[in-house]
Structure formats: structure tokens, C-alpha cells
Amino acid sequence: MSEITYMLTDPLMQRAxxxxxxxxxxxxxxxxxxxxxxxALLGDGIGxxxxxGVALGWLIGSAMGLVPNDVLAVPGAVVTAVIGSVLIxxxxxxxxxxxxxxxxxxxxxxIAGGVLIIxxxxxxxxxxxAYLFGSISTVTTTDLVLTVILCALILAVGVGLRAALFSVxxxxxxxxxxxxxxxALNMAVAVLAALTVTVAMxxxxxxxxSALMIVPVAIGQLVTHSFRRTMxxxxxxxxxxxxxxxxxTYWYPVSPGALIVVxxxxxxxxVAGLHPLLARRRPAGDxxxxxxxxxxxxxxxxxxxxxTP
Amino acid sequence: xxxxxIDARGVHVHLGASHVLRGVDLRVEPGEVVxxxxxxxxxxxxxxRTVVGVLEPSRGxxxxxxxxxxxDVPWQRIGYVPQRISAAAGVPSTASEVVASGLLHGRRxxxxxxxxxxxxxxxxxxxxxxxxxxxxxxxxxxxxxRVLIAxxxxxxxxxxxxDEPVAGxxxxxxxxxxxxxxxxxxxxxxxxxxxxxxxxLADLITRAVVLRxxxxxxxxxxxxxxxxxxxxxxxxxxxxxxxxxxxxxRHVGLSDGPLDAGDREARP
Numbered sequence: 001m002s003e004i005t006y007m008l009t010d011p012l013m014q015r016a017x018x019x020x021x022x023x024x025x026x027x028x029x030x031x032x033x034x035x036x037x038x039x040a041l042l043g044d045g046i047g048x049x050x051x052x053g054v055a056l057g058w059l060i061g062s063a064m065g066l067v068p069n070d071v072l073a074v075p076g077a078v079v080t081a082v083i084g085s086v087l088i089x090x091x092x093x094x095x096x097x098x099x100x101x102x103x104x105x106x107x108x109x110x111i112a113g114g115v116l117i118i119x120x121x122x123x124x125x126x127x128x129x130a131y132l133f134g135s136i137s138t139v140t141t142t143d144l145v146l147t148v149i150l151c152a153l154i155l156a157v158g159v160g161l162r163a164a165l166f167s168v169x170x171x172x173x174x175x176x177x178x179x180x181x182x183x184a185l186n187m188a189v190a191v192l193a194a195l196t197v198t199v200a201m202x203x204x205x206x207x208x209x210s211a212l213m214i215v216p217v218a219i220g221q222l223v224t225h226s227f228r229r230t231m232x233x234x235x236x237x238x239x240x241x242x243x244x245x246x247x248x249t250y251w252y253p254v255s256p257g258a259l260i261v262v263x264x265x266x267x268x269x270x271v272a273g274l275h276p277l278l279a280r281r282r283p284a285g286d287x288x289x290x291x292x293x294x295x296x297x298x299x300x301x302x303x304x305x306x307x308t309p
Numbered sequence: 310x311x312x313x314x315i316d317a318r319g320v321h322v323h324l325g326a327s328h329v330l331r332g333v334d335l336r337v338e339p340g341e342v343v344x345x346x347x348x349x350x351x352x353x354x355x356x357x358r359t360v361v362g363v364l365e366p367s368r369g370x371x372x373x374x375x376x377x378x379x380x381d382v383p384w385q386r387i388g389y390v391p392q393r394i395s396a397a398a399g400v401p402s403t404a405s406e407v408v409a410s411g412l413l414h415g416r417r418x419x420x421x422x423x424x425x426x427x428x429x430x431x432x433x434x435x436x437x438x439x440x441x442x443x444x445x446x447x448x449x450x451x452x453x454x455r456v457l458i459a460x461x462x463x464x465x466x467x468x469x470x471x472d473e474p475v476a477g478x479x480x481x482x483x484x485x486x487x488x489x490x491x492x493x494x495x496x497x498x499x500x501x502x503x504x505x506x507x508x509x510l511a512d513l514i515t516r517a518v519v520l521r522x523x524x525x526x527x528x529x530x531x532x533x534x535x536x537x538x539x540x541x542x543x544x545x546x547x548x549x550x551x552x553x554x555x556x557x558x559r560h561v562g563l564s565d566g567p568l569d570a571g572d573r574e575a576r577p
Contacts, residue, residue: 032400036400037399038399040399161419163409163410163413163418163420164418164419166402166410167410170402173358173391174389174391174410174411174457174460175410175413176362176363177362177384177387177389177470178384178411178413178414178415179380179414179415180413180414180418181416217400221400221401225401225443225446225447226401226402226406226442226444227400227401227402227406228406230401
């Protein structure tokens, strides 16, 4: 017990835990909309693009002689991720067939651009490791302030506009016929996804960001069939796995990002395994509505009589 | 003279390379119940999708309740029922959540207080009040269609635009739907409905517009079915509401009709 108190009084751990808690709550909220639109891999695409942004920030930082030279990495990632996600949204609207192709090009372009630019900036691809796999233990107060602001924004928009974002994600055509600002709402989802990727970058890393957005939602879907509750369950699971995963790494030196994702997948596996047991407990009523049909079916007894030789 | 509920003039619509609507005029006065008829591919759905603003006409203009299509249209006074739900979405949602999205319109981006009650009342109108909490994906196709009707009714529209609302809906539900529509029309609802055939709604319809090859070929009293329609050699490719569903199932090549199932069950 005293060890937990000790952990909680460590300022480094306090910052990291707060960041993990906020990211854990926010990522599944945005993930719910992505899963709803069948864009579960969008987070990955944006994550790859953000890597180019990290390298670009690094390049500009070292060109300007800033110390440390990666001070612009996170702002670079934010800007590039937003531009990338808006581009993906534009491509998705223009030609529906080329949506996943555009995503694929972003994946590869993002990684290749990142590695190329970091070399020009005088770093090595090793310098990118902290961004690819997370580096929550190095969260500074400035990082924390940025994380708090962005997470508050994501939660405010993601939860506050839930009904409208649900409508546009569920049936875009109906949303248009309701006169909703569909274009703006679609862009809002794209920008939310980009911001989520960049805040989650510090906690789980760009390569694992999408898992934090999607896996808690997958768990939520197993236990409820309401959109609102799926989002709520996802958010709670996100907070739990982030906080527990990070706390464990206080004692065991493993990668927090990887542990958080493995924990989330383990929870998914357990819930999916228990699901049939939970489902069986529900009252097994007749699911068919009791309404008359207009088919005349001969009584069972006479039908059997006809068939027996 | 009153403002027409729908006033489309000289509408041309291109979908990709195909010129789907070729100069369509459609005027619906308040209180009318207009059926839009025509063969598959004649442009019925394209026309209603253009009327509610989903598609943009390449030529011509559409006015809804006296306002040109755009932000000025009072969308809360219009209800639209699309042909069928877009493939089940990735995240489950309850019938009442889907219906509640009909409460949003124009600049109203959040649900009003008491949305659950409103959604339930709308579901009650289509006879699904007891399924409010069920996932939409667990409902049958016909029930999903009724949820979409409830979504359009929840905002209490003056003008209702429906695209084949009774396709794949069983006959008792069609009768219930016709009864609901009769009540709403008596209260002054204006309706534009795409139909394959008049069916249960026949008594309600005041005028029919027939499209053929993207042009209006008839506008007036509901037309009689084609003379050969009831002949013995006529081959039905669509369900006939006046016949037994089991027979319809055979027409469209579904051998697992209810009668067959009964026969098989009875075998030792």
C-alpha cells in the first residue's frame, strides 16, 4: 500500500497518470465514431502521417537552433495530422472507391517521409522511437498542459455533439435531408481523430494509437447495444487500461504503451469469452412479434396425416 | 394561392455519366398525397433524393415549402424516409437512438429534453414502442423500415417524403402504416411517396405522377394497372400486395416460403 502512495506522490508519475487518464477517456470517444463509419484504420493512417509531422517539427526546430531540437515535434505532429485527416476526408467524399487507397498511400508516405526528414534534420530513425512507441515517462509540464487542453476539447466536442455526430455517421443521407451541416460535422470527426492521435502519441505511441481508440469500443459493443452506452463503456475501459498499465510499469520496466494495448486486448478476450454465458442469462422470450400473417397453413395434425403413407 | 409544398421545375440530374432525370416538373400542393410511380430505374428515387437535397440538380430548381433548396428551407417541417437503411453501421445503436436523430435539423445539433419520450411516441405510431431499446441490427428488414418511418415522424413534419416505405413490409404492418398515414393526412400532412404499386395506400392517394426514362409521362388520377397485368401468362417479378406473400415468394424465386417450411416440418 505504501508503495502505491509512494507512486502517487512522485511528480513524474502524477503527470504521466493524469495524461494517461485523459487520453484513456478521450480516445475511445472518437474511436466510437470511427468504428461507426467503418473507418477503424483511420487512426493508423493519421498516426503514420503524424510521424512526418514529428520529423518536420524536428527539422524546423534544429534549423532555428531551438533547444532541445525536438521542441516543435508535437506541434508539427498536430498540424500534419490535422492536414492529413482533412485530406483523407476530402478524398473520401470525392470518390468513394479510392478511400482506402488514399489511406494506404498516407500510411506509406507518412512513414517514409518521417524517416527521410529525420535524417535530413540530423537525427536517426532511432530518434523517432519515442514517438512510435510512446514515452509517457518523459511527459513535461508543458506537454501535460497541451494534453489537458486537447483532451478537454476532444471530450467537449465528441460528447457535446454526440447526437449530431451520430446522425451524420449513421445515415449521412438522412442528415443531409435534415439540413444538418454535414460537411462541417464530417470535418469535425476528422479533426477530432487527428487531435486524438497526437495526444495519444505520448502515451502509447503512434503505432499503437489506433488500438486505444478501437479496442475499448470493441469491448463496449460486446456488452451493450446502445451507441451511447458503447461510448461510455469504451471510455471507462480506456481509463482503466491506461491507468493500470502505466502503474504496473512503475514496478516492472516494460513499455507502458505496449502493456496498455495488451491489457485492452486481454480485457476484450475475457469479455468475448464470457459473452455467451452473459447472453444466456437474459430471459429467453419469443423474439417474433405476435401479429397475424395472411398465410393459411393447414393444421399440423392433418399435414402429418397427409405425409404418413 | 398557397405556396406549394414541393415545386420542382425543369430538373435535370446526372449521376456520373448517366443523365437520369431529363427535365422533370413536379408540384405538390399542401394536403395532397402524391404517389410517384414508375418502373425500376425510371428515376423515382433520384427525384425524391433531389427534392430533399441529397442530390444536386445539374439544371432546374427545387423549392421546398416556398424556399429554394439550401439553408433557408425549414427542414424541421420535412420528414424523409430513405429506401432502406444503409448497411448496418459498425457500432450498435438502439431503435430509439436512431429515431431520436430525426429530432435534429438545420442548426439544432443536440437533442431536446424528453427525447426518449418523443422517440417512443414516434415508435408507437409504427407499432414498435416495445422495441425502443433493441439494437436496430436485431430487427427484421420490415421493422427497420418502420423505425426509419418513425425517425421521419418524430419531428412532426408537414411534408413527408417516402421512398418505397412498404417494400418488404408484411401486410398487417402495411395496413397499420396506411391507418397511421390516414390519420396524419386528416391532420393536414402533405405526402410524396414513391410506390411500386398503390396497394394499401390506394384510397389515400389524390394524384399520381408516373416517371418513364427520367421524364414525367403521367400526372393526374392514379392510373389503372397495365391491362396484361392480371393475365395468366403475366410473370410477376415483384411482390403483389393483393396476393398471398407465400405465392409472391415463389414468384421471386424464394423456395423457402412459409408453406414449404410447414410441409418440411410435418415430414417424419
